[in-house]
Amino acid sequence: MTTAAVFGTGSWGTAYAAVLADGGTDVRMWGRRQEVVDQVNAGSNEDYLPGIPLPQGISATTDPAEAAAGADIVVLAVPSQTLRANLTDWGSVIPSSAAVVSLMKGVELGTTKRMSEVIAEVGGVAPERIVVLSGPNLAKEIAQKQPAASVAACVDESVAELVAKASNPPYFRPYTNTDVVGTELSGAVKNVIALAVGMAEGLGMGDNSKASIITRGLAETTRLGMALGADQMTFAGLAGVGDLIATCMSPLSRNRTFGLNLGRGMSVEEVVAVTKQTAEGVKSCESILQLAEDHGVRVPIIEQVAAVVHDGRAPKDVVGALMLRELKNETD
Incomplete structure (x- = not known):
């Protein structure tokens, strides 16, 4: 046995x-x-x-x-x-x-x-x-x-x-x-994207907003993964989009729930005080952002989540920062 x-x-x-x-x-x-x-x-x-x-x-x-x-x-x-x-x-x-x-x-x-x-x-x-x-x-x-x-x-x-x-x-x-790199990176980054989706829901935003964050979050994950040598197909599979959807949309997700509370106006410290389990994205968003910067990869959603969690930026300000970015081709 x-x-x-x-x-x-x-x-x-x-x-x-x-x-x-x-x-x-x-x-x-x-x-x-x-x-x-x-x-x-x-x-x-x-x-x-x-x-x-x-x-x-x-x-x-x-x-x-x-x-x-x-x-x-x-x-x-x-x-x-x-x-x-x-x-x-x-x-x-x-x-x-x-x-x-x-x-x-x-x-x-x-x-x-x-x-x-x-x-x-x-x-x-x-x-x-x-x-x-x-x-x-x-x-x-x-x-x-x-x-x-x-x-x-x-x-x-x-x-x-x-x-x-x-x-x-x-x-x-x-x-x-x-593809260890792509599988592992997908699991780490999706937690950060789930924080952003939770914040959007906490601010009262609907499914269009959340679907947009999920899709653009997948694009950020894929760009970073490709820079690290991952297989692009991994991000379209269970470890990529599959895990991303579950973590961003389920009320069982600790990271989504943490973001939801932030969007409703709680501080990071207040959410931590009432949370018994680890929301990995809260701790990892800074290191993932650093990893992206080290490889010259733009990750605006991750950047804004890190600003909320570690710099005290208000979740409502994140939306404006993302929506007012320069227009570009979707696949660039």
């Missing part, structure tokens, strides 16, 4: 642990909070997925070495901006032959590194062993076993196929590809 270790007991880490368990994999989870570990061992995760029972075959521990021992697949599901510190603490316990799966969707502050690059650097994991899993995967719906699809991307497609086969219960269909 395949054995997997899932590091992180948040909503998506727990939902993906259930996907693995329902696919026949024996799963051990690592969590830093004993109370959440105890909940998982009792068959649920009430802090993050209340009222949803977990399948058999999942156990949890606060000991990283115990979680990782003998694992064929190691899944990393911690907040993106804590990955480096976490790997510094317990990265050495990852078995040298294990496939390492990243569920994280962010770009590291300060270094502008993607999560797979941080895993390779700090964890000493060869790129051929790193798999990025991304797609329209709202955790609550997955945990409820609602049908969904995703992408497992690795430069070695045989490793992506190994992870896909372990992640294939009847309700979850994983596809594979070798």
Whole structure:
């Protein structure tokens, strides 16, 4: 039987642990909070997925070495901006032959590194062993076993196929590809675009406005991805437009909800005070903007979101800044 270790007991880490368990994999989870570990061992995760029972075959521990021992697949599901510190603490316990799966969707502050690059650097994991899993995967719906699809991307497609086969219960269909850059970048940038869509809704704007932001956000993501060497087709797939639509339009999306509250007049600090879970786009928008500037790519939506989140700009002023930009050809 395949054995997997899932590091992180948040909503998506727990939902993906259930996907693995329902696919026949024996799963051990690592969590830093004993109370959440105890909940998982009792068959649920009430802090993050209340009222949803977990399948058999999942156990949890606060000991990283115990979680990782003998694992064929190691899944990393911690907040993106804590990955480096976490790997510094317990990265050495990852078995040298294990496939390492990243569920994280962010770009590291300060270094502008993607999560797979941080895993390779700090964890000493060869790129051929790193798999990025991304797609329209709202955790609550997955945990409820609602049908969904995703992408497992690795430069070695045989490793992506190994992870896909372990992640294939009847309700979850994983596809594979070798475009790690495009898959990973799509997952990070869509969170920032979802903040913008949420702000637009909070300001009372309708579907035309939101569809325009989503479409132009996809264009920004594609431009940046192409500059980094990604495959353009990835952005038209599950990890690209699929994840973008789900994150921008669903009330289950943390980033959309965060933006909605900003649009309704709350400050970043006020939204943080009432939010228990991480909205990755809030922390990553600055590093994604820096990454774009480093590669000479214009990303006006991302730029305006960063101005709201980090510079205190009013969401209503963002709309004017975007609408009054110089006219241009759509595909330039």
